[in-house]
Amino acid sequence: MSPALLIKDVRIFDGEDEIPSGSVLVENGLIKQVSEGSLDVSDPSTIVISKPGHTLFPGLIDSHCHAFIDEQNTTLGQSLKFGVTTLCELHHEVHNMDWFRSRAATDPDSADFKTSGLSATVAGGWPAAVIMAVHEPENAKDIMTGWADLQTKADVETYIQDRIRDKVDFIKLMHEDGNGLTVKPVVPPLEIQKTIVDLAHQHGFLTIAHALSYQGTIDILRTGVDGMTHTFVDKPITQEVIDAYKINNAHCDPTLVTIASLTKDGREEQEKYAHDPRVTKLLNSESQEHLCKCIGLANENSRAEYAYESVRQLKAAGIDIILGSDSAGAALGTAFGFSAHHEIATFVRKCGFTPAEALKSGTSLVAKRFRLNDRGRIAPGFRADLVLVEGNPLEDIDHTLDLRGVWKQGTLISAYKDLVA
Structure with a gap:
C-alpha cells in the first residue's frame, strides 16, 4: 500500500468551483479530504507537497481520440504527461483493445482508457x-x-451484440455526407441510424455521432443520439441546429483544433505551439512534426469561424460543450495530450468561455456526460487523478501548460518525479 499524499497551500479548481488556497489529502488512490487553508497530518509516512503559487485541478478527460500502438506508447503515455488522465477512444480495431486496456490498468505512466471499439x-x-x-x-x-x-x-x-461482447463503454455512429469536404462518403440511411440508437439505448449504451456538416448534424441529432463529436464547417449555425440539440439534451464535443486543421485556418497557431518549449519537451519528434501540418480536407465553402460561432451560440443556448481533441496518429495538427490544452484554450480565445468554464468542460462536465462518475472532480471518494500547474489558469488559461505534476490514482507519474521534490 502506497503512503498517503497531502498537497497543500495550492489554489484548487475542484471541477466546479475554486478554493483560493487549500489542501487535498489522498489515500489509496482516492481523494480522502479537501479543505480550505493548510491541512496537517499526524502520520509521518504521508508525502507532503506544499506549492504556493500553484493550481491543482482534476485530470483532464479527452472525450475523443483515435489510439494507435507504438514503441513509445504515444497514445496513453504522452497523453498522461500532459495531464490527460482519461482517454475516450472513438473508433478502434477490436484486436488492439486488450492491449490498451491492460496497459492502462497496469502502467502508472499510462492514461486510463475507455472505448467504443468499432x-x-x-x-x-x-x-x-x-x-x-x-x-x-x-x-x-x-x-x-x-x-x-x-x-x-x-x-x-449483430453489431450491438458484438459491442456487448467486446465490453465497450459507448457506441459511436458515423453520419458524414461530405458537405464542406473534398471527399464524398456513402451516408448511412437514417432509418438504420435510428435503429442503432434505439438498440444501443435499450442496452444502456451512450450514443455519440460524427458529423461535420450542417445538415448531417441536424439529421443525426433527430435520431436521438446523446451527443455529437465535431461541430460543422460548411454553414453558419441557425436556430434549427440549436433546437435539434435541445430535443435530446445532446452535448457537443466540437473538436475545434481538428476543424481548424481541416480548413487550414489553424496553421499559424499550431506552429506557434510546436515551438513552445513547454510543449516540445513532452512531445516525440513525430508529434512535433504533425503539429506543423494541416489535414486540409475541407473545401472552399468551409470556415473554421462557422465552427467557432456554432459553439458560441450552442453554449449561450445551454448546450453542454465538452473537451474532445480528435487526436490520432495520422491526424495532422493534433498531438496526444497537448491538443486537449489547445482545445480548451480555443474555447476561451475563440468562443467566449471563461477559463473556469473551459476547465469544467474538460473535467467534471465531460465526466458527467460520459457517465464517468468516479472522476472529473476533486472531492472525497473520487479518483485522485490530479494535475498541478504553476500560476493561475483560472485567470489565464495558458497556464494549463505550465505543468509541474500529474498524478494517476494518487501516484505521481515518472515524468514529474523531480519537479515536485
Missing part, C-alpha cells in the same frame, strides 16, 4: 472514404478489415 459504419462511408483517399488501396483494405457494413436491422442487432 464504430457503426457502412461500406464506403466515413471514415472509409478518407482512408481510401490517403492510403494505397491494399493498405486501406487491410486497415478496414472487419469493419461493419450495417444495411439491415439484423446487421445492427
